[in-house]
Amino acid sequence: xxxxxxxxxxxxxxxxxxxxxxxxxxxxxxxxxxxxxxxxxxxxxxxxxxxxxxxxxxxxxxxxxxxxxxxxxxxxxxxxxxxxxxxxxxxxxxxxxxxxxxxxxxxxxxxxxxxxxxxxxxxxxxxxxxxxxxxxxxxxxxxxxxxxxxxxxxxxxxxxxxxxxxxxxxxxxxxxxxxxxxxxxxxxxxxxxxxxxxxxxxxxxxxxxxxxxxxxxxxxxxxxxxxxxxxxxxxxxxxxxxxxxxxxxxxxxxxxxxxxxxxxxxxxxxxxxxxxxxxxxxxxxxxxxxxxxxxxxxxxxxxxxxxxxxxxxxxxxxxxxxxxxx
Numbered sequence: 039x040x041x042x043x044x045x046x047x048x049x050x051x052x053x054x055x056x057x058x059x060x061x062x063x064x065x066x067x068x069x070x071x072x073x074x075x076x077x078x079x080x081x082x083x084x085x086x087x088x089x090x091x092x093x094x095x096x097x098x099x100x101x102x103x104x105x106x107x108x109x110x111x112x113x114x115x116x117x118x119x120x121x122x123x124x125x126x127x128x129x130x131x132x133x134x135x136x137x138x139x140x141x142x143x144x145x146x147x148x149x150x151x152x153x154x155x156x157x158x159x160x161x162x163x164x165x166x167x168x169x170x171x172x173x174x175x176x177x178x179x180x181x182x183x184x185x186x187x188x189x190x191x192x193x194x195x196x197x198x199x200x201x202x203x204x205x206x207x208x209x210x211x212x213x214x215x216x217x218x219x220x221x222x223x224x225x226x227x228x229x230x231x232x233x234x235x236x237x238x239x240x241x242x243x244x245x246x247x248x249x250x251x252x253x254x255x256x257x258x259x260x261x262x263x264x265x266x267x268x269x270x271x272x273x274x275x276x277x278x279x280x281x282x283x284x285x286x287x288x289x290x291x292x293x294x295x296x297x298x299x300x301x302x303x304x305x306x307x308x309x310x311x312x313x314x315x316x317x318x319x320x321x322x323x324x325x326x327x328x329x330x331x332x333x334x335x336x337x338x339x340x341x342x343x344x345x346x347x348x349x350x351x352x353x354x355x356x357x358x359x360x361x362x363x364x
Contacts, residue, residue, distance in 0.1 A: 124179055220296075
């Protein structure tokens with residue numbers, strides 16, 4: 039008679055605890071989907087951030103549509119996918135680390151008695167997840183990606199040979215010519231950007247998801263329809279870019295440039311910021327904001343939707359198998 043109550047108590051615990059491998063597979067698949075769909079907008083954003091038009095140039099910078107057209111005209115449509123290799127190579131560990139570390143921080147910050155977690159704790163867990171992914175994966179990956187995206191050359195002309203041929207070659211050349219430290223140029227700004235991004239992202243997504251579940255009690259296990267997951271992912275994804283656009287632009291400029299002797303991380307940040315403001319004005323800090331929002335917002339819609347679908351797909355057979363064994 040004691041066996042029946044034990045099995046009932048254990049069942050909910052098994053459903054709540056998601057293995058790290060599930061976050062790896064679901065996060066990796068979600069990140070890969072996002073990269074394939076949204077990378078062209080990221081290339082346009084980087085080109086806009088690197089453009090020097092402004093006070094010194096005496097003119098206005100091109101918009102994101104004109105920038106995209108220029109890339110396609112001069113470098114073929116494949117030019118929009120420059121640096122994709124670096125992104126795809128790092129996307130699986132990046133997303134695995136993001137979701138796994140977020141869940142780990144959440145577990146650490148939750149109320150040990152009730153198992154509930156506050157909005158403030160979700161925000162802190164998002165901050166931690168952003169810093170963790172930035173230091174381990176995003177920083178080095180973005181240095182390689184930005185070097186590839188910054189190259190202006192035709193992707194269809196075999197005689198137009200760029201300095202960096204692909205992600206692997208770019209990594210090799212950077213390490214040979216500039217050393218391993220170069221891969222961590224701007225890592226502080228990258229960590230700050232990722233931390234604010236993921237804090238805003240996860241907080242908004244979690245709160246919107248809770249609200250939709252409250253309004254729709256027919257989805258008690260969190261399995262919202264894909265259209266709703268996409269919508270709240272879109273909204274939450276737009277939060278970060280508006281709050282940290284200057285950080286992202288300064289970071290891009292720093293990662294594009296080669297290191298100077300005697301320069302520290304702080305002097306790089308201050309000199310780049312001062313030069314941008316002096317030569318291009320305040321608006322320069324928000325260059326590329328349109329394609330960044332256009333990329334990040336739908337990107338997060340893709341990420342959360344694919345993540346939730348893969349996670350559910352993996353967990354459902356496991357739940358059925360455990361119910362059969364009982």
